[in-house]
Amino acid sequence: MEQETSSVLIDLRDVYKIYNEDEENEVRALDGVSLTIDRGEFVAIIGASGSGKSTMMNILGCLDIPSYGDYLLDGTDVMTLSDRELSQIRNREVGFIFQGYNLIPALNAVENVELPLIYQGIHGGRRREAAMDALDRVGLSDRAERRPSEMSGGQQQRVAVARAIATKAPIIMADEPTGALDSRTGQHVLEILHALHEEGTTIILITHDSKIAAQADRIIRISDGHILFDGPREEAEL
Amino acid sequence: MNFRQSFKMSMQSILGNRIRSFLTMLGIIIGVAAVMIMVSVVQGQNIEQKKYYESMGTNRVNVNASQWGGKDVTQQLYEYCLSLHDYVSGVTPSTSYSGTVKYKTKNCNNYTVNKNTIGAPQIYLGSDQYSICNNFKIAKGRDISYLDVRKYKKVVVLGDRLKSYLFEYEDPIGKEITIGGQTFKVIGVYAAKDKKSDYSLDYMGVVPYTMNRLLNKTNKLTDFTVKAKSPEATTDAVTRINGFLKGVINPHTGSYSVYTDNSWMQQSEKQNKMLSYVLGGIAGISLLVGGIGIMNIMLVTVTERTREIGIRKAIGGSRKSIIGQFLIEAAVLCGVGGLFGVMLGYLGTLIAGKLLLKITLLPSIPLTLAAVGFSVLLGIGFGMYPAVKASGLQPVEALRAD
Numbered sequence: 001m002e003q004e005t006s007s008v009l010i011d012l013r014d015v016y017k018i019y020n021e022d023e024e025n026e027v028r029a030l031d032g033v034s035l036t037i038d039r040g041e042f043v044a045i046i047g048a049s050g051s052g053k054s055t056m057m058n059i060l061g062c063l064d065i066p067s068y069g070d071y072l073l074d075g076t077d078v079m080t081l082s083d084r085e086l087s088q089i090r091n092r093e094v095g096f097i098f099q100g101y102n103l104i105p106a107l108n109a110v111e112n113v114e115l116p117l118i119y120q121g122i123h124g125g126r127r128r129e130a131a132m133d134a135l136d137r138v139g140l141s142d143r144a145e146r147r148p149s150e151m152s153g154g155q156q157q158r159v160a161v162a163r164a165i166a167t168k169a170p171i172i173m174a175d176e177p178t179g180a181l182d183s184r185t186g187q188h189v190l191e192i193l194h195a196l197h198e199e200g201t202t203i204i205l206i207t208h209d210s211k212i213a214a215q216a217d218r219i220i221r222i223s224d225g226h227i228l229f230d231g232p233r234e235e236a237e238l
Numbered sequence: 239m240n241f242r243q244s245f246k247m248s249m250q251s252i253l254g255n256r257i258r259s260f261l262t263m264l265g266i267i268i269g270v271a272a273v274m275i276m277v278s279v280v281q282g283q284n285i286e287q288k289k290y291y292e293s294m295g296t297n298r299v300n301v302n303a304s305q306w307g308g309k310d311v312t313q314q315l316y317e318y319c320l321s322l323h324d325y326v327s328g329v330t331p332s333t334s335y336s337g338t339v340k341y342k343t344k345n346c347n348n349y350t351v352n353k354n355t356i357g358a359p360q361i362y363l364g365s366d367q368y369s370i371c372n373n374f375k376i377a378k379g380r381d382i383s384y385l386d387v388r389k390y391k392k393v394v395v396l397g398d399r400l401k402s403y404l405f406e407y408e409d410p411i412g413k414e415i416t417i418g419g420q421t422f423k424v425i426g427v428y429a430a431k432d433k434k435s436d437y438s439l440d441y442m443g444v445v446p447y448t449m450n451r452l453l454n455k456t457n458k459l460t461d462f463t464v465k466a467k468s469p470e471a472t473t474d475a476v477t478r479i480n481g482f483l484k485g486v487i488n489p490h491t492g493s494y495s496v497y498t499d500n501s502w503m504q505q506s507e508k509q510n511k512m513l514s515y516v517l518g519g520i521a522g523i524s525l526l527v528g529g530i531g532i533m534n535i536m537l538v539t540v541t542e543r544t545r546e547i548g549i550r551k552a553i554g555g556s557r558k559s560i561i562g563q564f565l566i567e568a569a570v571l572c573g574v575g576g577l578f579g580v581m582l583g584y585l586g587t588l589i590a591g592k593l594l595l596k597i598t599l600l601p602s603i604p605l606t607l608a609a610v611g612f613s614v615l616l617g618i619g620f621g622m623y624p625a626v627k628a629s630g631l632q633p634v635e636a637l638r639a640d
Contacts, residue, residue, distance in 0.1 A: 083556065083557050088556075098552075102637065103549075106250045115553055118243055
């Protein structure tokens with residue numbers, strides 16, 4: 001039993017996310033989903049737009065809370081946590097890579113990367129160093145002083161990746177990380193994800209693109225809020 | 239959350255929308271400046287008034303005893319006042335004479351200042367204690383002495399303004415002037431104590447009170463000035479002299495009054511304080527309106543930056559840190575506005591002081607600090623609602639915004 005809790009990182013139990021419940025326009029974005037993800041896995045959640053995959057990521061990343069069901073993250077019941085504890089989990093446990101980069105336009109690259117470290121309370125030189133290390137990993141240390149508006153889409157996404165990895169969070173969640181990129185820069189981002197996976201980071205990749213999903217070891221296909229398929233890549237019909 | 243980072247963000251946001259920020263701050267700037275100018279002018283007026291009273295001499299009791307029948311009691315009154323030496327440091331008659339004063343071709347009846355005809359000066363019939371009682375200092379020559387009084391010496395000590403008018407650059411000591419047709423020798427000049435006003439306190443002279451019968455053709459001394467040793471002694475002296483006069487003056491044949499400038503001073507100080515509250519309050523309302531402007535703009539900022547709030551929450555920003563950031567922004571906006579307001583307030587106070595009070599007036603340091611502190615508090619107060627609103631958003635909802 002003890003063995004099990006140490007290897008299971010994410011444990012969704014019969015989770016529902018229902019918008020406008022009991023009204024005419026009720027939407028069941030997640031309709032009773034159960035799912036476990038182990039430490040160190042590379043999982044792709046695949047589905048068409050409107051399938052509920054983004055809702056899934058929001059719940060997995062503690063950006064949103066389920067309507068019903070339980071979510072245990074590293075053994076902790078997320079539903080019982082306070083706003084402060086939730087923000088700490090988002091800060092320390094999860095690194096997000098969004099489709100739309102979501103950088104803060106008023107800050108330059110390194111300041112954007114520093115942001116999660118600021119919220120961790122890391123100060124001064126140590127913070128700048130960690131941020132520069134992360135930028136170095138994505139090959140952007142020479143553009144640290146640039147604002148997002150002065151960079152290409154690929155560069156912005158790499159800054160977003162740097163921000164996600166700067167805290168060395170055990171989980172990286174990437175929502176369509178290559179969606180707005182050309183295939184070459186997209187490949188670069190995926191390479192970084194692979195490298196992180198090699199180091200033991202749990203990667204959860206959300207995409208509609210089966211070619212991208214093929215990078216993962218395990219595929220979860222979602223449609224209309226239900227899991228249609230969950231298994232190793234080799235068995236998935238991609 | 240890091241304060242420096244928040245502060246930097248605030249400055250970026252303020253500088254990024256220069257015109258909007260300036261217009262927002264304008265309310266605070268005008269409010270702070272208005273409060274400072276109004277309060278400073280009242281304070282300045284208060285200080286000027288205090289100076290004026292102090293130059294006349296504080297703790298001074300003015301006694302008047304007029305009689306139209308019965309036995310003259312003024313000599314008795316004089317002696318009684320002198321006997322109060324426990325309370326009193328000086329007593330002088332202060333009956334005045336107003337008549338022609340001349341030196342060579344200069345006639346005081348022609349004296350005008352700024353087109354106001356001032357005319358003849360007051361010549362006071364005083365004792366050797368006149369200068370003590372009225373806070374005059376000898377600048378040149380000597381004061382009236384006990385012997386001058388006793389020996390009926392026809393000598394005069396001039397106030398600075400009268401001396402200047404009669405003698406200009408000539409040395410007045412030893413010169414003879416005529417007062418009401420009588421020749422008096424100038425033995426001294428008092429130091430100026432009121433250089434500015436047209437009806438100057440220095441446009442006067444003092445002769446021994448024994449000259450009364452020569453000038454006013456009477457021995458009756460109706461007015462006395464008593465200098466008490468302290469504010470408490472003033473009250474005592476007023477009570478005692480009142481008691482004495484009540485006993486000796488028959489209300490059918492005479493009347494008397496005893497009063498002190500101290501009460502006037504307190505009265506005017508009270509009025510000034512009231513005035514500064516009222517004017518400061520009115521100006522404070524404009525400051526409040528400025529604060530509402532800040533709240534409005536912070537609400538707009540929250541809406542504009544919903545996505546940024548979402549990002550911050552997604553990567554670990556807690557409610558507290560988001561509130562902190564928006565509060566700092568509002569406080570910086572108000573604080574910078576407050577600083578500009580202080581600058582404008584200094585300028586305005588300087589100009590108002592020159593125009594209204596003819597002095598170099600600057601706002602006091604506590605007032606300045608209070609104005610800036612208040613505007614920062616205003617920022618925090620009015621920034622609170624938008625900040626709490628911003629922090630309450632669910633990250634996923636905030637991220638959905640454009």
